[in-house]
Amino acid sequence: MGVLVELDRVSKQYGGVRALDQVSFTVEAGEWIAIMGPSGSGKTTLINILGGLDSPSSGRVLVDGRDIGPLSEKDLTRYRAEKVGFVFQQFHLIPYLTAVENVMLAQYFHSMTDEKEARESLARVGLADRAEHLPSQLSGGEQQRVTVARALINHPALILADEPTGNLDEANEELVVNLFRELHGEGHTILLVTHDSGIARLADRRIELAHGRLSQVSVLST
Amino acid sequence: MFWRVLRGSLRESRGRLAVALVAIISGAAVSSALLDLQFDAERKFTREFRTLGANVVVSPPSTGSRTDEESPVFGGEELQKIISVSNGGQSGVTTFAPFLFVVAHSAESSVILAGTWLDEAPRLAPWWKVQGQWVSNRADRQHCLVGRQVARQLKLSPGSSFEVTHAGRKINLEVSGILSTGGAEDNQVYVNLAVAQGIAGVGDGVGLVEINVGGNAERVQNFVTELAARVPELEVRPLRQIAQAEGQLLSRLRMLLLVTVALVLALTGLCVLATMATLAMERRSDIGLMKALGGAMPRLVRMFLAEVGLLGAVGGALGSLLGAVLAAWIGRRVFGTAISARLEVFPLTIALMMAVAMAGATPLRLLSRVRPAVVLRGG
Numbered sequence: 017m018g019v020l021v022e023l024d025r026v027s028k029q030y031g032g033v034r035a036l037d038q039v040s041f042t043v044e045a046g047e048w049i050a051i052m053g054p055s056g057s058g059k060t061t062l063i064n065i066l067g068g069l070d071s072p073s074s075g076r077v078l079v080d081g082r083d084i085g086p087l088s089e090k091d092l093t094r095y096r097a098e099k100v101g102f103v104f105q106q107f108h109l110i111p112y113l114t115a116v117e118n119v120m121l122a123q124y125f126h127s128m129t130d131e132k133e134a135r136e137s138l139a140r141v142g143l144a145d146r147a148e149h150l151p152s153q154l155s156g157g158e159q160q161r162v163t164v165a166r167a168l169i170n171h172p173a174l175i176l177a178d179e180p181t182g183n184l185d186e187a188n189e190e191l192v193v194n195l196f197r198e199l200h201g202e203g204h205t206i207l208l209v210t211h212d213s214g215i216a217r218l219a220d221r222r223i224e225l226a227h228g229r230l231s232q233v234s235v236l237s238t
Numbered sequence: 239m240f241w242r243v244l245r246g247s248l249r250e251s252r253g254r255l256a257v258a259l260v261a262i263i264s265g266a267a268v269s270s271a272l273l274d275l276q277f278d279a280e281r282k283f284t285r286e287f288r289t290l291g292a293n294v295v296v297s298p299p300s301t302g303s304r305t306d307e308e309s310p311v312f313g314g315e316e317l318q319k320i321i322s323v324s325n326g327g328q329s330g331v332t333t334f335a336p337f338l339f340v341v342a343h344s345a346e347s348s349v350i351l352a353g354t355w356l357d358e359a360p361r362l363a364p365w366w367k368v369q370g371q372w373v374s375n376r377a378d379r380q381h382c383l384v385g386r387q388v389a390r391q392l393k394l395s396p397g398s399s400f401e402v403t404h405a406g407r408k409i410n411l412e413v414s415g416i417l418s419t420g421g422a423e424d425n426q427v428y429v430n431l432a433v434a435q436g437i438a439g440v441g442d443g444v445g446l447v448e449i450n451v452g453g454n455a456e457r458v459q460n461f462v463t464e465l466a467a468r469v470p471e472l473e474v475r476p477l478r479q480i481a482q483a484e485g486q487l488l489s490r491l492r493m494l495l496l497v498t499v500a501l502v503l504a505l506t507g508l509c510v511l512a513t514m515a516t517l518a519m520e521r522r523s524d525i526g527l528m529k530a531l532g533g534a535m536p537r538l539v540r541m542f543l544a545e546v547g548l549l550g551a552v553g554g555a556l557g558s559l560l561g562a563v564l565a566a567w568i569g570r571r572v573f574g575t576a577i578s579a580r581l582e583v584f585p586l587t588i589a590l591m592m593a594v595a596m597a598g599a600t601p602l603r604l605l606s607r608v609r610p611a612v613v614l615r616g617g
């Protein structure tokens with residue numbers, strides 16, 4: 017498998033705060049990477065830059081061979097729709113759309129809606145019978161599984177998950193973690209931020225950030 | 239999907255949108271009512287003004303108004319010409335009547351006997367108030383209308399009879415009604431033209447002709463020119479002040495209505511603006527999320543504009559229905575006439591309201607500045 021993501025001395029400066037400092041690493045297609053580090057170390061910043069939600073102050077971010085740094089707002093929007101699937105700690109679902117509509121929204125922004133496919137995606141995260149529920153009618157774990165279904169729906173090259181289990185109890189955490197294991201097994205490329213070393217152990221590699229710098233890249237033997 | 243999102247967000251923000259909708263409906267109601275009035279005003283007022291009486295007077299040269307006593311007279315030949323011009327299809331004449339004034343005597347005091355076509359009087363002088371009966375036939379030689387002052391002086395009331403003399407001729411008249419106008423007529427006795435002609439001994443002569451021409455000042459002037467050419471020996475005078483007052487009042491009214499409509503629209507826009515500013519704040523996180531999911535701004539803007547446009551259209555439609563009712567009510571209560579709703583006001587109001595709603599939705603443009611990364615962090 018080839019290199020999917022390559023970061024080359026990426027820095028991000030927020031006013032006086034250096035959130036990322038000369039970060040370089042590569043991600044192979046199909047790899048599962050766990051990103052760890054204390055609070056404020058730049059994990060979310062890194063995910064946002066990879067996902068085209070934020071631009072680096074310097075350095076290059078190559079995804080599929082294309083530098084996403086200089087992309088215009090419009091092209092970044094396209095990039096997000098086509099290449100990236102997000103899973104956030106706070107779920108972030110549209111409150112007035114049902115589970116299946118939330119999934120379809122990602123389809124809509126990508127190209128066309130396909131309700132059948134959206135329902136299949138929900139079925140695969142175990143929510144076939146919750147398709148018509150509004151987010152407020154779903155438990156936290158169920159909401160997070162809807163966001164996983166939404167992240168998958170457009171077959172993104174990159175799945176970016178920022179503490180996806182941070183707001184879940186153990187039972188739901190296990191459900192969601194198992195989903196990521198399955199996705200990894202199917203060959204998806206995953207970057208997952210977590211504070212849980214147990215979850216991190218499931219990944220192929222672990223990247224540690226401290227004060228915006230890469231402190232450790234460990235390859236886990238599998 | 240577009241409609242699902244639209245439906246969802248409409249439901250989600252129905253409280254705020256209801257406020258904006260009420261503003262739009264009220265704005266639409268008031269402005270469409272005013273537009274109805276405006277459209278109706280010209281038609282209405284030209285008609286209303288006709289009831290204010292004559293605006294053209296024909297008389298022998300250098301005589302004054304009809305209150306002139308023993309004024310010179312002109313003959314039936316000229317009167318026939320005036321009648322034929324007035325009855326011409328394009329003349330715009332709504333009503334006209336000849337007058338002849340004679341100073342006569344009754345019970346030792348002098349009275350002014352005014353002869354005209356009494357059946358035309360209600361149309362030419364609709365402000366006349368008659369206690370008793372009008373004289374409805376111009377061939378009626380027996381009945382008369384007695385001015386209020388004369389009636390008091392001679393102690394006359396409807397049904398009583400009295401004698402009038404002039405130059406040795408004597409006639410007996412029966413009072414049909416007591417006339418009060420607040421003007422010179424209160425001191426006069428109105429009889430049919432033939433009665434006055436008989437006692438004055440002028441054959442078919444008349445003192446003057448009063449004509450009402452409908453329409454604007456230009457139309458009146460055209461009629462005056464035409465008539466003056468036909469009867470060069472007579473003086474044809476437009477009573478300009480009436481035509482001008484009519485025009486001025488109309489244009490002032492139009493100004494007033496348009497300024498009011500503009501104000502109402504501005505206020506509606508402001509109200510929508512305030513609501514939309516709040517709404518924009520509330521929707522920041524949803525918009526940030528949609529952007530993060532790859533929603534392009536033009537697409538998101540279209541959704542909002544559709545929402546606001548729909549609001550404007552619905553508000554405009556409901557409001558203009560309400561406005562039609564309002565216009566009818568204003569017409570009845572304020573102007574005492576029926577103001578009918580104009581069909582073209584409906585689409586006009588709806589379009590105006592959509593425009594106002596869209597203008598009021600400018601705060602939604604702030605949403606294009608929403609940075610998804612910031613919103614998703616909870617900022």
Ligand SMILES: Nc1ncnc2c1ncn2[C@@H]1O[C@H](COP(=O)(O)OP(=O)(O)OP(=O)(O)O)[C@@H](O)[C@H]1O
Pocket residue numbers: 030031033034035053054055056057058059060061062612
């Ligand atoms: N928009 C911003 N403006 C200024 N500083 C920012 C901004 N976003 C992040 N930072 C700063 O950048 C640094 C890295 O933040 P980041 O959110 O990436 O940390 P994190 O590793 O995700 O932390 P946590 O584990 O608490 O989520 C922090 O010091 C933060 O205060």
Ligand SMILES: [Mg+2]
Pocket residue numbers: 059060061178
């Ligand atoms: Mg974070």
